[in-house]
Amino acid sequence: xxxxxxxxxxxxxxxxxxxSVGADMVILKSGEMFETRKAWKENGVVNYYKxxxxxxxxxxxxxxxxxxxxxxxxxPPSGQEPATDxxxxxxxxxxxxxxxxxxxxxxxxxxxxxxxGQPLSQFEGLTLVGTDSAYGGxxxxxxxxxxxxxxRASVDNVFYGFWQGRLYTILVETSNYLDFMDLKxxxxxxxxxxxxxxxxxxxxxxxxxxxxxxxxxxxDTDTGFLWMRSQALHEKVRASYPE
Numbered sequence: 001x002x003x004x005x006x007x008x009x010x011x012x013x014x015x016x017x018x019x020s021v022g023a024d025m026v027i028l029k030s031g032e033m034f035e036t037r038k039a040w041k042e043n044g045v046v047n048y049y050k051x052x053x054x055x056x057x058x059x060x061x062x063x064x065x066x067x068x069x070x071x072x073x074x075x076p077p078s079g080q081e082p083a084t085d086x087x088x089x090x091x092x093x094x095x096x097x098x099x100x101x102x103x104x105x106x107x108x109x110x111x112x113x114x115x116x117g118q119p120l121s122q123f124e125g126l127t128l129v130g131t132d133s134a135y136g137g138x139x140x141x142x143x144x145x146x147x148x149x150x151x152r153a154s155v156d157n158v159f160y161g162f163w164q165g166r167l168y169t170i171l172v173e174t175s176n177y178l179d180f181m182d183l184k185x186x187x188x189x190x191x192x193x194x195x196x197x198x199x200x201x202x203x204x205x206x207x208x209x210x211x212x213x214x215x216x217x218x219x220d221t222d223t224g225f226l227w228m229r230s231q232a233l234h235e236k237v238r239a240s241y242p243e
Contacts, residue, residue, distance in 0.1 A: 025066040035134045107210045110190050116230030118167045135237045138163050153182035172226040180217045180224030
């Protein structure tokens with residue numbers, strides 16, 4: 001499940017530009033993700049900036065290094081001391097950041113009557129499965145107590161992403177084409193036609209009404225997903241972690 005989850009996260013980054021413009025991304029095999037202004041490989045080690053210092057990680061521990069074409073900053077001089085290991089993330093808000101205030105009324109997720117920005121404390125049956133280290137930590141949860149469905153569509157998993165204890169993203173995944181077509185039909189029924197991405201008939205984007213949404217299918221891996229994000233909460237994320 002972790003490898004499929006990582007594959008979907010990488011696809012979302014590449015397709016939607018979730019990360020900052022001009023930023024590089026380091027994705028570890030452990031599932032941790034680090035967005036940085038510059039990352040590079042050198043002598044079997046992946047280097048990247050964090051909090052103004054250089055962190056070094058053995059290349060064998062890295063699942064994927066995604067480098068932005070706009071990232072042009074020079075490498076630091078060889079022999080520079082690396083920063084200490086980054087502190088572990090937790091469910092608590094980062095120091096100096098209080099919980100975001102309630103979001104505008106137009107904040108329906110379009111799924112299970114959930115609201116963007118809804119506190120984690122209002123959810124039942126969620127199990128923490130991983131943390132995306134971007135933006136100070138986005139915790140990913142699944143609900144093992146409810147059936148794996150998106151409306152009328154049967155799906156493989158539904159991941160709920162929380163930033164500072166508030167519902168920020170939802171990722172719905174499928175592992176075969178028939179289930180994806182059911183997911184697509186349900187998404188079109190709920191959200192309207194959307195905008196087809198280029199010549200890719202199985203990639204549709206929706207923007208507006210408080211949410212960003214992307215539906216996509218990969219013929220090579222026979223996997224598909226519907227990704228959704230709160231626009232209002234993302235603005236608060238960007239304000240807390242400016243590019």
